[in-house]
Structures are given as C-alpha cells and as structure tokens.
Amino acid sequence: MGIPSPTGAPSRRLSPAPENVALARRFVRSVLGSVTPDVVDTAELLVGELATNAVLHARTEFEVRAWADAGRVQVRVSDLRPEAGLVPHEHHPYACTGRGLALMEELAPSHGVHSGADRKTVWFELWSEQAPPPTSAWEVVAPAGRTVNVTLVDVPYALYWAAQQHWEGLLRELYLAERVDGRQTAVLPADLALAQDVSNLVCASMTAAVQQETPDSSTLSLLVAFPAGAAPGVVTLRHVLDRAEAAAQQGSLLALPALPQIRAFRDWLFGQIAGQLTGGDPTAWTLTPGAPGDTPTELSPWDAGEVVAAGVPTIAADDLNRIIAVNTPAANLLGWSAADLIGQRLTVLIPEHLRDRHVNAFTSLLLTGQPRILGRSIPLPALHRDGRLIPIRLHIQTQEAVDGRTVFVAQLTARTAPPGPLPVPPAGRYATRPEPGPVHLPTTTKRTKRASVDRAALDRLSLLADTGSALTSTLNLEEGLRRVCHVLTQRLADWCVVDLVDEQGRVDRVCIVHRDPRVQVDEAHLGRLPPVCDDTRGSLPRVLRGAGPLLVTRIPPLSGAQSALEIRQLELFEELGGRSAVLAPLRARREVLGALTLARTRDEHPFSKEDVQLVAELARGIALGVDNARLHQQTQYTAEHLQRALLPDLPEVDHLELVARYVPSSTNAEVGGDWYDAFALPGGETVLVIGDVAGHDLRAAVFMSTLRNMLRGFAVDQQEPPSDVLRRLDRASHLLYPQSTASCVYALVSAEDGGRSELRHSSAGHLPPLLITREGATRYLDTGPGLLLGVEPDLPRNTGYDELPPHSTLLLYTDGLIERRGEPLDDAMARLSRHTAALAQAPLDVFCDELIITLGADSTDDIALLAVRPLR
Numbered sequence: 001m002g003i004p005s006p007t008g009a010p011s012r013r014l015s016p017a018p019e020n021v022a023l024a025r026r027f028v029r030s031v032l033g034s035v036t037p038d039v040v041d042t043a044e045l046l047v048g049e050l051a052t053n054a055v056l057h058a059r060t061e062f063e064v065r066a067w068a069d070a071g072r073v074q075v076r077v078s079d080l081r082p083e084a085g086l087v088p089h090e091h092h093p094y095a096c097t098g099r100g101l102a103l104m105e106e107l108a109p110s111h112g113v114h115s116g117a118d119r120k121t122v123w124f125e126l127w128s129e130q131a132p133p134p135t136s137a138w139e140v141v142a143p144a145g146r147t148v149n150v151t152l153v154d155v156p157y158a159l160y161w162a163a164q165q166h167w168e169g170l171l172r173e174l175y176l177a178e179r180v181d182g183r184q185t186a187v188l189p190a191d192l193a194l195a196q197d198v199s200n201l202v203c204a205s206m207t208a209a210v211q212q213e214t215p216d217s218s219t220l221s222l223l224v225a226f227p228a229g230a231a232p233g234v235v236t237l238r239h240v241l242d243r244a245e246a247a248a249q250q251g252s253l254l255a256l257p258a259l260p261q262i263r264a265f266r267d268w269l270f271g272q273i274a275g276q277l278t279g280g281d282p283t284a285w286t287l288t289p290g291a292p293g294d295t296p297t298e299l300s301p302w303d304a305g306e307v308v309a310a311g312v313p314t315i316a317a318d319d320l321n322r323i324i325a326v327n328t329p330a331a332n333l334l335g336w337s338a339a340d341l342i343g344q345r346l347t348v349l350i351p352e353h354l355r356d357r358h359v360n361a362f363t364s365l366l367l368t369g370q371p372r373i374l375g376r377s378i379p380l381p382a383l384h385r386d387g388r389l390i391p392i393r394l395h396i397q398t399q400e401a402v403d404g405r406t407v408f409v410a411q412l413t414a415r416t417a418p419p420g421p422l423p424v425p426p427a428g429r430y431a432t433r434p435e436p437g438p439v440h441l442p443t444t445t446k447r448t449k450r451a452s453v454d455r456a457a458l459d460r461l462s463l464l465a466d467t468g469s470a471l472t473s474t475l476n477l478e479e480g481l482r483r484v485c486h487v488l489t490q491r492l493a494d495w496c497v498v499d500l501v502d503e504q505g506r507v508d509r510v511c512i513v514h515r516d517p518r519v520q521v522d523e524a525h526l527g528r529l530p531p532v533c534d535d536t537r538g539s540l541p542r543v544l545r546g547a548g549p550l551l552v553t554r555i556p557p558l559s560g561a562q563s564a565l566e567i568r569q570l571e572l573f574e575e576l577g578g579r580s581a582v583l584a585p586l587r588a589r590r591e592v593l594g595a596l597t598l599a600r601t602r603d604e605h606p607f608s609k610e611d612v613q614l615v616a617e618l619a620r621g622i623a624l625g626v627d628n629a630r631l632h633q634q635t636q637y638t639a640e641h642l643q644r645a646l647l648p649d650l651p652e653v654d655h656l657e658l659v660a661r662y663v664p665s666s667t668n669a670e671v672g673g674d675w676y677d678a679f680a681l682p683g684g685e686t687v688l689v690i691g692d693v694a695g696h697d698l699r700a701a702v703f704m705s706t707l708r709n710m711l712r713g714f715a716v717d718q719q720e721p722p723s724d725v726l727r728r729l730d731r732a733s734h735l736l737y738p739q740s741t742a743s744c745v746y747a748l749v750s751a752e753d754g755g756r757s758e759l760r761h762s763s764a765g766h767l768p769p770l771l772i773t774r775e776g777a778t779r780y781l782d783t784g785p786g787l788l789l790g791v792e793p794d795l796p797r798n799t800g801y802d803e804l805p806p807h808s809t810l811l812l813y814t815d816g817l818i819e820r821r822g823e824p825l826d827d828a829m830a831r832l833s834r835h836t837a838a839l840a841q842a843p844l845d846v847f848c849d850e851l852i853i854t855l856g857a858d859s860t861d862d863i864a865l866l867a868v869r870p871l872r
Contacts, residue, residue: 009074011065016055018176024051024064028075031066035073036128042107043073043126049100050077050122056172057200058084058120059193071128078122082115086122087203147225150276152269153284154219154547157210158301158400163266164203165404166258170244171196173255177247187243195240198233201226202273219286219299219547224273231277238270249368257369259406261398264288286545287537299546300587302399302407308338309624310589312631313392313412317346318405321362330412333392335385351383353846374398378857379663380849382412390414391663397590411589460614463491467618471625478510480629484622485513492614493598495519495576499529499544500586500594500626507532507544507565507594514576525572530564538566539583543595549584549616551609573599580606584619588627596622651680655751655871659844663816663856663863673700673742674814674864677708679715684750687715690766690812690866691744703740707733707789711746722746722762723797726786730764730793741790745769745812749804749868757804757870762797764789767815767829774807776837780829809847810868811836816861817851831855844869 012027014020028047032040047064054062058079065076086101104111108124115121175192209224248257258266268288276282286299304325307314313330317323323341331338334349341348347355361372374396381389393413398406470483485496495514501507507529512521532544539550541563555578561567573581578599586594596619600607650658660676673693680686689711693704707729714720714728726746733740747761747769761769761781765788768780783800804810818828835854839847848867856863 009065009067011063013061013063014051015061016059018055021048021051021055024048024077027064028066032068032073035068035071039073039126039128043075046104046108046124047075047077049103050075053100053122054079056175057087057196059196073126073128074123075126076121076123078119080119082118082120084120084197084200085115085204086113087200087207089203089207146228148228148277150224150226150273151282152209152220152222152224152272153282154286154299154542155222155269156219156265156285156299156301156400158402158404159261159265159299160206160269161402162400162404162406163258163262163269164206166262167241167266168199168203169255170241170248170253170258171199173253174240174244174247177253187240191236191240194233195237198230198237201230202234202237202269226273226277228277231274234270234274234277238267238274241266245369251367256366259365259369259398260371260374261400262406263369284537284542284547286542286547301402302409307409310411312589313414314589315341315346315349315410315412317408317410319366319408321346321359323348324407333390333412333414334382349382351381351389351845351849353843354380354849373857376857377413379852379863391661393663399590409590459491463487463614464617464621466491468621468625471622471629475629477626477629480625481622482511482513485511488598488618489513489515492611494601495578495599497572497597497599498586498594498622499540499597501544501592505531509568512572512576519576522575525568525575529568532565533563537562538569539581540569540595540597541565543583543585544592546585546587546592549582549612549619551607551612552581552583553606555579555581569597577601579603582607582612582615584615586619586623586626588623593623593626593630647675648677648679650678651686653680653686655755655757656686656749657844657869657871658866659848660866661848661852661863663852663859673704674816674862675704675708676812676864676866677712678866678868679712681716681719681748683719685719686749686868688747688749688761688810688812688866688868689744690814690864691742692766692814692864693742694740699740703733703737703742706736707742707744711744715746721799722748722760722784723786723799726762726764726789727793727797730789730797733789734793737790741788743767743788747812749810749870755806755872757806759802759804759810760799761802762786762799764797765791767813767818770811770813770832770836771802771804772809772811772836772840773805774840776840778833778837780833804868804870806870806872808870809836809840809844811865812867813865814861814863816859816863817855817865819861821860 010027010031012024014023025044025048029040029044032043035043043066047066051062051064054060054077058081060080062077062079065078067074089102104124108126111122111124113120113122171192174187175196178187178189178192205224205226206222209222210220244253244255245257245263247253248255257263265285268285272282302316304316307316307325308327310327310329313333314325314327315323315330316325323344323346326336326338326341328338331341347358350358365371365374373394376395378394380392380394382392382394384390391414395411395413397409399409401407466487467484470487471480473483474480481498485498488496493515495512497509497512499507499509509526509529512525514521532541538556538561539552542548543550555573556570558567558570558574561570576599578601581597581599583598584596585592586596596615598607598615647660647662650660658678660678662674662676673691673695675689675691675693677689678687689708691704691707693700693707695703710732711725711729714725714732720728726744729744729746733742742764743766744764745761745766745768746764747759750758750760752758759769759781762784763782764786768782768785771779771781781800781802783802784798786797787795813832818832819825820828832851832855835851836847839850842850844867848865851865852863
C-alpha cells in the first residue's frame with residue numbers, strides 16, 4: 001500500500017455528506033502547501049474523486065490522510081465498508097460515470113486499494129520529480145456467500161454500457177437532490193442506499209463476466225454470478241430508478257431521463273436478473289417483444305464508417321444536434337460537400353419555418369425521453385444549400401456508440417430528383433472498410449511468425465476482395481450470392497448457406513453450396529422458411545433478429561428443436577454434417593437483411609473465436625452488396641421522378657398565394673395517379689385542379705398525364721364553367737380510356753370588384769374542397785358534386801359558387817391525406833377540419849408542411865394537396 005504512513009501523519013475524519021468533499025480537498029491542499037503547485041493541484045483533484053466515491057458508495061464516515069516525504073506525496077482515503085469493493089468501468093473519453101479511478105490511473109504513477117477487516121483504503125502517490133513507471137493494485141471484492149449464475153443472452157454491449165452510465169448518473173443526482181437540495185422524490189433513504197449498493201454489485205458482476213469473454217461480436221452471451229439473495233435488491237433498484245426517471249422528467253434532477261431504447265434494455269436486464277435468481281428461465285434480448293423500434297434488431301455499436309458507406313443519403317447527429325457523420329449521397333442531395341457539413345448544427349438543413357418545430361421536438365425528446373417521430377417515416381422538406389426546398393422522407397433511429405453516447409441516425413429518401421446528377425457510390429467501397437481483427441496464428445519462431453502474419457493478412461484481404469467481386473459479377477442477386485458461397489466453401493468452410501429476409505419479414509433460403517460438388521443438396525431445403533416469431537429460439541432465429549455473429553461449437557440434436565425454423569436449420573445440419581459453425585447477420589441501413597451460415601464438418605479444424613471477426617467482416621460486405629442490389633432492383637420499378645416531372649410549376653398570381661405538395665406512398669415504390677395543377681387563363685381567372693386516377697402503375701401515370709393535358713386544353717379553348725369542362729373531359733377520357741376511372745375537382749378563382757375573390761367549382765367524385773377562414777372556421781364546399789370520370793359521361797354536372805374571404809385558405813387534397821383503413825370517412829374529414837382550423841393563420845407553406853407531417857406520416861397512399869390563399 002505504498003510507503004508506510006508516518007506516525008502522526010495529518011488526517012481528517014469526515015461524515016458522508018456531499019459538502020464534505022470540498023472539505024477533503026481543502027484539507028489536502030493545506031497539508032501539502034509546501035509541495036510543487038502542480039502536484040498539489042493533482043492531489044486535490046484526485047482526493048475529490050475518492051471522497052465523492054466514499055460519499056456516494058460507502059456512505060460511512062471516511063478518513064483522509066495526507067503527507068509529503070522527500071518530494072513524494074502520499075494520500076489515503078479510508079471508509080468503513082471493506083465489503084463494498086471498487087466498481088471498474090470502461091474508460092471512454094465521453095463517459096459520464098466511473099471517471100475517478102480512470103483519473104487515478106492517468107495521473108497517479110502508483111495507486112491501489114487495500115481492504116482489511118474493518119475498513120477499505122484507496123491510496124495514491126505523486127512525485128515532484130520524474131515518476132517511476134506507473135503501477136496499479138486495484139482489487140475487486142467478489143460477491144460474498146452463495147452465488148447463482150444468471151444467463152444473459154444476446155446482450156448488445158454498447159447499449160448495456162449506455163444504460164449503465166445512465167442509471168448510475170440518475171442515482172448520483174437523486175442522492176445529491178435529496179441530501180443537498182432537500183427535494184422530495186418519494187424515495188426512502190434506505191431504498192436509495194440499497195439501490196446504490198445493488199447498482200455497484202450489478203456493474204461489478206457484469207464487468208467481471210465481460211472480461212471472461214472475447215468481444216468479437218456486437219452482442220455477448222454472458223454467464224454472470226450474483227448473490228443468491230439479490231433479487232429483492234434488484235427489484236428495489238428498478239423501483240428507485242423509475243422514481244428517478246419521473247423526477248428527471250419533471251426537471252427535479254440535473255439529469256435527463258432515459259431514451260426509449262435505454263429504458264427498455266434496463267427493464268429487460270433487471271427483469272432477467274431478478275427473474276432468474278427466483279427460478280425463471282432466460283429470455284434473449286433479441287427475443288424480447290416491444291423493444292424500441294418494435295424489434296431489437298439494431299445491436300451493433302454505431303460506426304461512422306457505416307454512415308459513409310451507406311448507399312442511401314444518411315446523416316448522423318449527436319445529442320447536441322451537431323452533424324458528426326454524413327455520406328456523399330446526402331451531401332449531394334442537399335448541395336454540400338460532406339466535409340463542410342461535419343460539425344454544423346442539424347438546423348442548417350431544415351427550412352426556417354420548421355426549425356422551431358425541430359428544436360422543440362428534439363428538446364422534448366431529451367427532456368422527457370418520449371419520442372414523437374423516432375422510427376417513423378416523416379415527409380417534409382429539407383433545405384438545399386442554395387435555398388431551395390427538397391421534398392424528402394425522413395426516418396430517424398437511435399444507436400449507441402461504444403463509449404455510451406447516443407447517436408441519432410437519419411436516412412433521407414428523396415421525394416424528387418436531386419439537384420444535379422444522381423450521386424454515384426465511390427469506387428473502391430469495400431477497400432475503405434476497416435480491416436477485421438487478427439486471425440488465429442500458431443506459435444512459431446519470430447521470423448516465421450512475422451511471415452505467417454503477413455500471409456494471413458494477405459489471405460484475409462484476398463478473401464474479402466474475392467467475395468466482393470463474386471457478388472458484383474452479376475446483376476442477379478441470387479446468382480451473386482451463390483458465387484460468394486462457392487468462394488467461401490473453397491477458402492473457409494465446408495458448406496455455406498444464405499437466408500434473406502424480404503420487406504414483409506418473410507425468410508427465404510436462397511442458396512446452399514457444398515465444397516464437394518458430388519454432394520447433392522435436396523431442393524426441399526431451399527425456398528420459404530418458417531417465420532421468426534417473438535419466442536422463436538435457436539441460433540438462426542437469434543441471428544435473424546440481429547444477434548451475432550454467433551460461434552456454435554456444439555450442434556444441438558434435432559430432437560431438441562423448439563420451433564419450425566430451428567427444425568429446418570437442424571435438418572440441414574443433419575443432412576450435410578457439421579461440427580461447428582458461425583452464423584452472422586447480414587445487416588445494412590439498420591435492418592437485418594438475412595443471415596450467413598458457415599459450417600465445418602471435421603473435428604480437427606473447428607471454427608473458433610479467432611474466426612468470428614473475419615466472418616463478421618465478410619457478412620458486412622455481403623450485406624452491403626445485397627442492399628445495393630435491392631436498391632438497384634427498386635429503382636427499376638419505381639417511377640417517382642416520372643411522377644414528379646408530370647407535376648407543374650405553380651403560376652404567380654397577384655391576388656393569390658399558392659402552395660402545393662406531393663408525397664408518394666411510404667410503402668409503394670410504383671407510380672401513383674394523384675396530381676394537382678394550377679394555371680392562369682387569358683381572361684385573368686386562375687384554374688385549380690386536384691385529381692386521383694385509380695391504380696398504382698405505369699398505365700395510371702399515363703392516364704393521369706393525359707387527363708391533365710386534355711383538361712388544360714379544354715380549359716383554355718372555350719373557358720366554360722367548371723361543370724362543362726368536366727363533362728367534356730369525361731367524354732374524351734371515356735372514349736380514349738374506356739376501362740379507367742378518376743376523381744377530379746376543377747375550380748376557377750376570379751378577382752371580383754371590391755377585392756372579393758369568387759370560386760366556381762365542380763367535382764367528379766372527389767373529396768370536397770375545404771375552406772378555412774382567417775378566424776379558424778371551416779366548411780366543406782360540397783355544392784358541385786358529380787360522378788367519377790369514366791362512369792357515365794352523358795349525365796349533367798353541377799357548378800358550385802362560393803366566396804373566398806380575404807386571407808382565408810382553400811385546400812384541395814387527395815384521399816391519402818385523411819383516409820385510414822377501418823375508419824369512417826366522416827371521422828377523417830372531421831380530423832382534417834380540426835387540424836386546418838388550428839393552422840388558419842400560419843404561413844401557407846407551414847400550413848401545408850404541418851398537414852403533411854401530422855396527417856401524412858403513416859399514410860400508405862400517395863398524397864397531393866393544393867392550398868390557395870386570397871391576399872385581399
């Protein structure tokens with residue numbers, strides 16, 4: 001324990017009160033007044049950390065002893081709880097907990113801890129002159145008494161580290177709020193003390209278990225020893241943290257509440273510990289229903305390289321709303337270079353009229369822990385660098401970094417053609433990915449060992465390059481995967497399988513390749529696999545839910561299978577043989593696209609932990625190739641740019657303000673039939689059109705384009721009343737497209753004497769226009785109804801007449817804005833009235849964007865809307 005304490009060395013006994021931390025620091029400064037100032041400063045800093053630990057964790061009287069001898073400073077901090085050992089922490093630069101011991105290791109050349117029968121002493125030494133090599137003597141007290149092993153399956157370590165930091169911070173702030181400020185948080189002091197002790201126990205036990213594992217995967221399956229009687233304490237800890245969360249949400253603590261994914265993981269962890277200590281069975285995190293984002297598939301820690309390599313526009317921001325990563329497609333879409341965006345506030349990409357909304361929503365998320373748009377696809381405009389608005393769909397999810405920070409990852413799906421050429425993924429994409437860790441090497445002489453390392457690195461890079469080339473050597477995805485499996489079976493495994501998950505969550509086994517071409521694989525193993533249910537167990541279901549890569553060193557018997565999916569997997573192992581295997585998820589863009597299974601059939605060369613990192617890197621490259629191939633296929637079937645090109649620019653009218661929006665379906669990549677139009681007639685009237693063609697295909701787009709062009713011609717030709725124009729359009733469409741139908745509203749706005757604006761309108765089976773006065777009164781204009789176009793062209797049509805009050809808003813819209821499956825239309829129209837009334841005085845672009853964000857976020861249909869506001 002360092003140099004012996006001299007007789008009569010100065011000491012100070014202090015009670016475990018927060019204010020006594022400052023007294024401990026002042027005491028050390030007063031004792032060491034003659035020592036070099038920088039050494040005194042360091043000693044004061046470190047004793048403050050140790051005294052804080054004594055106050056928070058030991059909660060007993062503590063003694064501070066300090067002295068100097070021949071330029072060497074000694075400091076001791078002792079408490080009366082030797083059974084409460086130190087809790088080691090990961091030392092990340094952004095960590096908000098566990099800094100005390102980390103500072104000790106950084107600043108004190110010699111330090112340690114000694115636990116006796118009645119006290120525990122943490123000590124450190126400092127030197128005025130050059131210090132000897134640092135030494136460390138930390139000791140961790142193991143749980144006393146009988147222990148029970150708790151099995152924690154598929155623990156995402158980055159998420160665990162974030163959750164641990166957060167709950168320790170909550171407990172610290174809760175303690176200080178009770179002791180210093182006297183605020184009431186409805187937590188008994190005894191419960192708070194027990195919660196702190198159990199938290200330290202959980203952290204120490206988890207750390208000890210992790211140190212026994214090789215962290216070669218984003219998830220760990222741990223066997224953690226806990227005292228047999230710890231379950232009630234864990235329940236108390238969970239209860240205290242719930243109270244602390246409530247206090248944090250009310251602003252009573254200097255701590256933020258947990259974000260949803262951290263809160264869900266914490267509940268799972270404590271539930272597993274308490275449940276298994278009382279005889280319950282383990283449940284993997286990947287099999288837990290109701291986790292953030294509906295399924296806990298995003299288990300890997302955040303990696304900026306994932307953002308840079310993504311094929312879709314992607315931006316990542318930290319909890320200060322600063323951009324920390326952006327890829328080239330996102331930068332090109334918004335007119336920036338990626339380097340110029342790094343470090344800027346995210347608001348630089350948000351239109352001015354939506355910035356307050358964004359800041360309020362982001363602040364609300366941090367202050368309450370309650371998400372509004374996380375995990376949802378939200379249509380809104382982004383701000384181009386030149387000031388233009390770019391319609392996009394925004395999808396934001398959270399991800400934890402390895403140091404416990406939360407990162408907000410946003411994918412931007414363009415709803416229109418980007419300015420300039422479409423971005424092309426950079427060449428050499430796979431070459432920019434980080435290399436996998438070292439492969440397993442036999443013990444050799446120094447010279448042959450270096451040569452072996454060089455050969456292994458070259459072999460690894462060669463394998464990565466060959467699999468990438470195999471996947472991109474054909475435009476057919478399944479054929480590319482088959483070629484990849486041929487490469488892997490020649491270099492790494494005896495047989496190889498790829499399973500893919502489609503957009504509906506169904507799993508298909510697309511290829512099985514054996515090293516020996518003479519082995520015939522029954523085609524019954526290919527094709528659709530049983531579904532992955534919430535309670536489906538086994539290695540393949542776990543991987544398809546995001547766990548892994550998983551090393552399987554013992555293939556379970558077929559008789560032990562617990563689900564149809566596991567049966568199919570074990571039947572394949574039974575037919576092809578297998579002594580060991582590695583299963584890895586194919587994950588890209590925060591989604592699990594499938595699974596890669598590599599198996600070896602011989603006992604003398606089984607897969608080991610050293611192979612897992614290489615397989616993880618192979619799976620990452622394959623997943624990126626699969627994702628790119630799917631994006632390529634999707635672009636072959638989507639025609640949104642065609643649809644956008646068919647929509648017109650709005651005219652400039654002196655007495656009217658016009659704003660339009662078009663949002664394609666969030667679930668359909670085909671062309672839609674929704675359209676709007678507006679143009680000025682020679683006589684000064686302004687034409688307004690909204691329509692919806694039945695169908696979502698190229699035929700519907702062609703019919704929509706034809707209707708728009710014919711309607712323009714009829715409107716300009718004779719300038720008839722709206723009912724007559726629609727009747728002529730109906731006859732023409734019935735003749736040219738006899739099997740097609742469409743709805744449409746045709747309206748004319750004219751400026752009358754005295755500054756009044758008059759509206760004449762006729763409807764062909766379309767939802768009625770909505771008029772919103774400046775004061776917020778709403779009224780549907782249903783005086784000009786008629787049948788759909790294409791039903792009965794010879795029936796007469798009606799024209800409605802309405803006055804548009806100054807600064808009122810006329811809204812024309814398609815059914816995608818309001819209709820929801822299973823909901824009465826009257827309820828949907830009433831909801832639209834309420835929302836528009838609340839926005840009656842908002843700027844017209846804000847009016848439209850708020851309607852799209854609020855009502856169109858979860859729409860499964862296209863949305864078109866046209867808003868008009870008389871300026872006088």
